[in-house]
Amino acid sequence: MPNLLAHTDRCVKCGLCLPHCPTYGKTQNEGESPRGRIALIEGLANGRLALTPHLEAHLDSCLTCRACENVCPSEVQYGTIIDAGRALVAAQRPPSAHEKLLNQVVTRPSLLRLGARLLRFYQRSGLRSLARGSGMLKLTGMSRFDALLPPVPAVRILQEYYPALGTDTHGDVALFTGCVASVMDTQTLNAAIRLLTVCGYGVHVPRTQGCCGALHMHSGAPQQAHALAMRNLDAFNGLKIDAIISTASGCGAPLAEYHKMDDADRGLNKFSKKVRDISEFLASIPWPENVTFAPLEQRVAVHESCSLRHVLHQHAHPYTLLRKIPGIDVVGLPGNAQCCGAAGTYMITQPAMADALRQDKLAALQNSAAQLLVTSNIGCALHIAAGLRVAGQEIEVVHPVVLLARQLQISGGQA
Numbered sequence: 001m002p003n004l005l006a007h008t009d010r011c012v013k014c015g016l017c018l019p020h021c022p023t024y025g026k027t028q029n030e031g032e033s034p035r036g037r038i039a040l041i042e043g044l045a046n047g048r049l050a051l052t053p054h055l056e057a058h059l060d061s062c063l064t065c066r067a068c069e070n071v072c073p074s075e076v077q078y079g080t081i082i083d084a085g086r087a088l089v090a091a092q093r094p095p096s097a098h099e100k101l102l103n104q105v106v107t108r109p110s111l112l113r114l115g116a117r118l119l120r121f122y123q124r125s126g127l128r129s130l131a132r133g134s135g136m137l138k139l140t141g142m143s144r145f146d147a148l149l150p151p152v153p154a155v156r157i158l159q160e161y162y163p164a165l166g167t168d169t170h171g172d173v174a175l176f177t178g179c180v181a182s183v184m185d186t187q188t189l190n191a192a193i194r195l196l197t198v199c200g201y202g203v204h205v206p207r208t209q210g211c212c213g214a215l216h217m218h219s220g221a222p223q224q225a226h227a228l229a230m231r232n233l234d235a236f237n238g239l240k241i242d243a244i245i246s247t248a249s250g251c252g253a254p255l256a257e258y259h260k261m262d263d264a265d266r267g268l269n270k271f272s273k274k275v276r277d278i279s280e281f282l283a284s285i286p287w288p289e290n291v292t293f294a295p296l297e298q299r300v301a302v303h304e305s306c307s308l309r310h311v312l313h314q315h316a317h318p319y320t321l322l323r324k325i326p327g328i329d330v331v332g333l334p335g336n337a338q339c340c341g342a343a344g345t346y347m348i349t350q351p352a353m354a355d356a357l358r359q360d361k362l363a364a365l366q367n368s369a370a371q372l373l374v375t376s377n378i379g380c381a382l383h384i385a386a387g388l389r390v391a392g393q394e395i396e397v398v399h400p401v402v403l404l405a406r407q408l409q410i411s412g413g414q415a
């Protein structure tokens with residue numbers, strides 16, 4: 001990145017971001033703070049610092065939650081700096097096994113589907129109990145992955161187009177299905193399609209779309225991230241649509257920032273401008289008069305993902321939408337400004353910090369006395385739900401649109 005030093009120069013080392021940084025909060029170590037990491041990246045970029053395992057560990061332990069960027073008075077683009085810093089590191093060492101695996105699996109939908117089928121067989125055939133009982137998981141280092149895994153749903157290929165329902169139609173949108181979410185969170189995708197079609201929108205689901213590239217961007221592989229962006233650009237190009245709807249904010253945020261990869265690319269700019277988070281979109285459109293919601297006398301806590309809060313700044317919309325349900329008591333999870341520790345693959349690669357941050361969420365959830373937790377990001381949902389399972393707390397974690405679709409009531413002729 002040619003202007004990395006111009007970005008790092010903007011940091012005046014005031015330290016105002018430090019109280020907002022989760023890793024600094026847990027460690028009180030300057031190397032684990034935004035200011036410290038920017039100084040390390042600056043040193044690496046201008047050749048004053050050599051790459052050491054310590055330096056790399058400080059950059060790896062950043063959650064890329066961007067809470068620091070949100071509060072910085074100098075408008076330092078921390079997200080751009082950390083991604084470029086990690087790319088500098090990646091250029092100086094061979095890719096790790098997990099980076100190689102990531103590149104192979106998440107970029108190939110057929111491999112993802114095969115993986116989901118195998119995992120479902122593993123969970124339902126008794127193989128899982130055998131693997132757990134025999135100690136094989138510990139031996140192969142797979143215990144954490146196994147613990148994070150919720151019941152894997154059956155693989156279902158979505159139609160390429162779902163027509164609008166009813167007579168009051170408004171046009172078409174396209175649905176971004178993501179990589180992990182396309183196999184692990186089909187209930188959210190189905191709920192989104194249901195709500196959009198009921199509201200009078202036809203929904204395109206382009207077959208050739210793929211991973212958003214966020215995992216690659218944050219792990220120092222900007223060329224691969226750019227290639228994935230171009231694949232998605234091709235997949236959605238040519239569709240007559242009002243918006244590209246994302247259900248997972250962890251995908252929606254990078255999609256909305258595709259233009260930063262290449263400012264001059266008008267195609268990427270146009271693509272980014274069309275990206276809308278599902279809650280923001282549904283909260284902005286008129287709903288048909290014959291659509292109502294069945295009452296729900298429950299307290300529902302909202303976990304605000306960092307991508308929705310600190311990057312997209314759209315964390316108010318899930319509350320607006322959920323309050324359409326009569327009787328519901330919607331509360332924000334105390335401490336929502338702090339990351340839950342999921343952060344893409346962070347929950348697997350940095351287990352100690354990820355679990356410490358999740359513990360804060362579990363405690364806040366228990367204190368809130370909520371019977372249900374909603375979040376707009378699949379990564380947060382998987383991580384928090386795994387913590388709840390381990391703690392024996394029976395609280396369901398779902399996307400806001402799943403809850404809305406569950407309570408949906410339609411009077412008159414619609415299907």
Ligand code: SF4
Nearest residue numbers: 011012014015017072
């Ligand atoms: S990133 Fe911003 S808030 Fe943090 S030390 Fe630098 S200038 Fe100050």
Ligand code: SF4
Nearest residue numbers: 021062063065066068
């Ligand atoms: S992105 Fe999050 S974890 Fe990383 S330095 Fe900023 S506040 Fe800290």
